[in-house]
Amino acid sequence: MASSNDLKNGMVLKIEGQLWAVIEFQHVKPGKGPAFVRTKLRSVISGKVVDKTFNAGAKIETANVDRRDMQYLYNDGSGYVFMDASDFDQLSVPAEVVGDVANFLLENQNATVALHEGSALYVELPPSVVLEITYTEPGLQGDRSTGGSKPATLETGYQIQVPLFIENNTRVKVDTRTGDYLGRVND
Incomplete structure (x- = not known):
């Protein structure tokens, strides 16, 4: 658990059972009334962007997301196989998770794979x-x-x-x- 005052860009939050990445945030202290935090969140799964406001100091559940640099090996028909360069473990990522990244993915290319509780959330390439x-x-x-x-x-x-x-x-x-x-x- 974290406080709304601890928010940072890139942090992943668990809200109502879904994972949301913080794109931007702003602490607001109006002249009248309590302070609050205005955020822009992107759904990790669907990519949908929403605006959400939290009261200052509100408790927010954070998700533990492990971002690993991996090397793309091949497409085995059911998914895209990536290898962790540090321990040589291989991970098959479903085509739905890879999404549009597959349009620019070549064999032996490095990519960042985000994992949450052992399952792949998304694949990121350099810009x-x-x-x-x-x-x-x-x-x-x-x-x-x-x-x-x-x-x-x-x-x-x-x-x-x-x-x-x-x-x-x-x-x-x-x-x-x-x-x-x-x-x-x-x-």
Whole structure:
């Protein structure tokens, strides 16, 4: 148990049987009336964001979430298998938990897996990853000045929008949160 005065960003709370991560919080002391804490919480399971207010000093149940750096090994058909680099234990994470992260996940890539009571809650990648374009239509001469975009397929099979000058086998940086093209990578 913790007090509402102990809240920090990233802390995971257990409210009404569900896990919620604190995105932001603000202690408010109005001129009239008692102090309170205004928070923005994100559901760990669904990703839904809600605003919640707690009285100052109110007791809140915290959840023990273990965040481990793991290496993605392979997809076995029923889930994604990750290996803990410290003790080489393997963990199969269901596809529903991995979610959209799978669009940017390559074998032997490092990721952070959050565990609560032995079960995986979510998988996090760095804010951006470098992937190779496996297929895109060629850009036409003269199209380059328009600033338009075209679809391109990444090596993971996911499709993003890229500028017209990008060609096949080009390595690009992609934002893992939005799926946006961030730029070319020159090796």
